Amino acid sequence: MIEALKTVASGYLLELTASILVGAACGIIGCFVILRGMALVGDAISHAVLPGVVLAFMLAGTGPLSMFCGAMAAGVLTSVLINVIQNNSRIKGDSAIGLVFTMFFAVGVILISALPRGTHFDLKCFLFGNPLAVGESDLWMMVIVASMVVGAIILCYYPLRTASFDPIMAAAIGIRPKVVHYLIMILLAATVVASLQAVGIIMVVAMIIAPGATAYQWTDRLGVMLLLAALVGTVSAGIGFVVSFWQNWPTGPAMTVVAGALFILSMFFSPRYGVLAGYLKRRRNVRHIAVEDFLKSLVRLPDRQADLNQIVLSTGLKPDKVRSLARSLAGKGYVESSASDTFRLTLRGEETALGILRTHRLWEALLSNAGIDKGQIHPLAERLEHAHELADQIDLKLGSPATDPHGREIPPKE
Amino acid sequence: MIENSLEVKNLTVSYGGKTVLRNVTFSLPRGVSVSIVGPNGAGKSTLLQACLGLIERDTGEVRVLGEPFEPRRGILAYIPQKEQIDWDFPVRVQDVVLMGRSAGLGWFGRPGRDDRRVALEALRQTGMAEYAGRHIRQLSGGQQQRVFIARALAQGAAVLIMDEPFAGVDAATENTILELMDRFTSEGKTVVMVNHDLGILHRFDWIVMLNGTLIAAGPTAETFGEHNRQLTFGPTLNEIASAEQIIEKGVAR
Numbered sequence: 001m002i003e004a005l006k007t008v009a010s011g012y013l014l015e016l017t018a019s020i021l022v023g024a025a026c027g028i029i030g031c032f033v034i035l036r037g038m039a040l041v042g043d044a045i046s047h048a049v050l051p052g053v054v055l056a057f058m059l060a061g062t063g064p065l066s067m068f069c070g071a072m073a074a075g076v077l078t079s080v081l082i083n084v085i086q087n088n089s090r091i092k093g094d095s096a097i098g099l100v101f102t103m104f105f106a107v108g109v110i111l112i113s114a115l116p117r118g119t120h121f122d123l124k125c126f127l128f129g130n131p132l133a134v135g136e137s138d139l140w141m142m143v144i145v146a147s148m149v150v151g152a153i154i155l156c157y158y159p160l161r162t163a164s165f166d167p168i169m170a171a172a173i174g175i176r177p178k179v180v181h182y183l184i185m186i187l188l189a190a191t192v193v194a195s196l197q198a199v200g201i202i203m204v205v206a207m208i209i210a211p212g213a214t215a216y217q218w219t220d221r222l223g224v225m226l227l228l229a230a231l232v233g234t235v236s237a238g239i240g241f242v243v244s245f246w247q248n249w250p251t252g253p254a255m256t257v258v259a260g261a262l263f264i265l266s267m268f269f270s271p272r273y274g275v276l277a278g279y280l281k282r283r284r285n286v287r288h289i290a291v292e293d294f295l296k297s298l299v300r301l302p303d304r305q306a307d308l309n310q311i312v313l314s315t316g317l318k319p320d321k322v323r324s325l326a327r328s329l330a331g332k333g334y335v336e337s338s339a340s341d342t343f344r345l346t347l348r349g350e351e352t353a354l355g356i357l358r359t360h361r362l363w364e365a366l367l368s369n370a371g372i373d374k375g376q377i378h379p380l381a382e383r384l385e386h387a388h389e390l391a392d393q394i395d396l397k398l399g400s401p402a403t404d405p406h407g408r409e410i411p412p413k414e
Numbered sequence: 415m416i417e418n419s420l421e422v423k424n425l426t427v428s429y430g431g432k433t434v435l436r437n438v439t440f441s442l443p444r445g446v447s448v449s450i451v452g453p454n455g456a457g458k459s460t461l462l463q464a465c466l467g468l469i470e471r472d473t474g475e476v477r478v479l480g481e482p483f484e485p486r487r488g489i490l491a492y493i494p495q496k497e498q499i500d501w502d503f504p505v506r507v508q509d510v511v512l513m514g515r516s517a518g519l520g521w522f523g524r525p526g527r528d529d530r531r532v533a534l535e536a537l538r539q540t541g542m543a544e545y546a547g548r549h550i551r552q553l554s555g556g557q558q559q560r561v562f563i564a565r566a567l568a569q570g571a572a573v574l575i576m577d578e579p580f581a582g583v584d585a586a587t588e589n590t591i592l593e594l595m596d597r598f599t600s601e602g603k604t605v606v607m608v609n610h611d612l613g614i615l616h617r618f619d620w621i622v623m624l625n626g627t628l629i630a631a632g633p634t635a636e637t638f639g640e641h642n643r644q645l646t647f648g649p650t651l652n653e654i655a656s657a658e659q660i661i662e663k664g665v666a667r
Contacts, residue, residue: 035500035503035504155521155522156521156522157524158516158519158523158524158525159516159519159520159521159523161505161509161513162513162516164503165499165500165503165505165510165513166494166498166499166513168466168468168492168494168498169491169492169494169513169565170516171466171467171468171485172466172467172468172485172490172491172492172575173485173486173488173516173517173518173569174484174485174486174488174517174518175516216504219504220504220505220506220549220551221504221505221506221509222503222504222505222509224504225504
């Protein structure tokens with residue numbers, strides 16, 4: 001690992017810089033691609049640049065500028081053709097995209113076969129990417145184009161945000177949706193072209209989507225999402241680059257795999273929208289409710305104690321669950337349990353349990369006040385009683401009633 | 415003092431060779447609430463879109479406050495339908511309202527401190543200031559409508575355009591919209607909306623009746639008469655069964 005870092009630092013700094021910048025540009029444009037639902041278009045553009053690259057190679061030989069122009073022309077032509085098919089036939093967008101880019105790709109492959117014998121065209125480099133196999137001028141092209149994409153998005157941030165969020169309103173204040181659409185198309189095409197030799201035609205979409213998708217799990221602000229996506233793109237490219245030296249992996253796929261791994265990590269572990277956070281929240285809720293039901297079942301009994309069977313019957317919890325709850329409540333000093341599975345509320349436990357009972361009976365009073373059928377009040381209150389923060393408000397609204405609709409005393413606030 | 419807020423002259427719009435709106439001419443005074451009514455396919459949404467400059471006009475002219483409509487001035491505000499918005503879009507309430515300040519900023523412009531102040535003030539006026547930092551998904555339906563109305567306020571528009579604001583909203587939200595509408599009109603702004611609910615027509619000062627072409631435009635009580643209703647909806651439609659009551663409410667108002 002250290003050795004790989006040393007090798008990169010001593011001989012491949014330009015390659016690393018170019019890859020990292022491409023990662024950042026992909027991440028930033030990717031946010032708009034995700035939010036505008038253009039992932040398929042990005043895939044189409046990346047495949048469709050092949051004939052442009054080959055034609056440029058035929059006409060002008062290798063050179064970053066001719067390659068860039070050929071690829072851009074093919075990319076923009078693709079998006080125009082997709083729109084033309086969509087607007088002039090009953091074919092829908094996804095089908096139009098599927099038609100156009102496969103045709104372009106096929107033409108590209110045929111053009112390669114038509115190249116004169118003996119010419120060296122490295123198709124593999126375009127398909128799978130390899131920042132180590134390209135010349136210095138190509139690397140500089142990547143650096144310049146990626147920086148321009150990032151700069152353009154920073155400059156036009158506000159109109160891009162407005163038009164992506166609400167295109168009709170944007171049009172009404174003079175931000176023309178068509179202009180925005182083609183601006184993003186051109187930036188997307190430029191990003192694809194800059195990324196081609198780093199990650200290749202097949203994987204460039206992953207580098208565009210994955211960082212933005214990762215960032216989307218962490219924030220509710222577009223500006224932060226763009227920054228995070230740029231960071232994730234940078235880190236993916238950087239780590240992938242070093243790993244490819246360390247493990248002798250192909251560079252493009254290494255970067256793509258890192259980006260994908262970061263996405264999977266955030267999908268599970270992001271604090272706001274992550275799968276794990278959602279699971280924990282649900283579990284905490286279930287446990288909270290079980291604890292309250294346990295305490296309430298005890299406080300309703302005259303001597304504040306019950307055996308395992310009584311609690312299982314009144315709460316509907318499994319015996320093992322009741323025992324484990326009792327252990328944790330005993331640890332907090334709410335409950336004392338004896339060896340024969342008998343549980344008794346402590347003074348502290350009684351206070352808490354009375355609070356729960358109070359909320360429950362206040363909710364019952366409120367529901368009855370609202371004209372809800374008496375038979376439905378109890379089950380409804382069973383669910384609502386866990387919202388303690390509302391108890392005092394209800395108390396105030398109802399003028400501190402002494403009893404619930406069933407005539408039982410509502411415990412006062414301690 | 416300019417008398418008219420929105421003027422439409424000889425407006426004709428067609429889609430793919432089919433004329434949707436034919437030779438529509440009307441003008442609306444300032445400070446009124448206006449309901450555009452008509453059967454399905456009457457060209458109501460087309461009329462709004464043509465006014466906003468979203469679709470090409472074959473002929474015709476749209477003037478706002480006496481001058482030809484120019485989008486960059488931000489003089490018309492558009493409030494979208496609920497389902498047109500991606501509620502997962504990463505914007506907070508204050509970001510949405512700040513969009514109202516984009517008019518006239520051009521491609522490279524950035525809203526400044528003044529713009530932020532105006533946006534916050536607009537949030538205050540709609541009672542949404544305390545939600546400025548919330549994501550739009552975390553609001554109730556009525557609050558979401560308030561945010562978009564605050565955006566129109568921040569834009570400083572003279573005419574607010576709403577496309578079916580009552581579609582798929584609950585009664586409380588409908589009331590919110592109608593109350594804010596009354597407040598705007600009392601401040602001299604004009605509110606124009608497409609509205610299918612003839613039962614609330616009495617809440618509007620004016621109506622524009624459409625059926626491919628203009629049937630009538632004018633103050634609600636004197637315009638929504640038997641003759642115009644027949645021309646707009648045809649003679650046998652159920653939805654105008656209670657029309658007499660609607661007029662009564664309107665006159666009583």
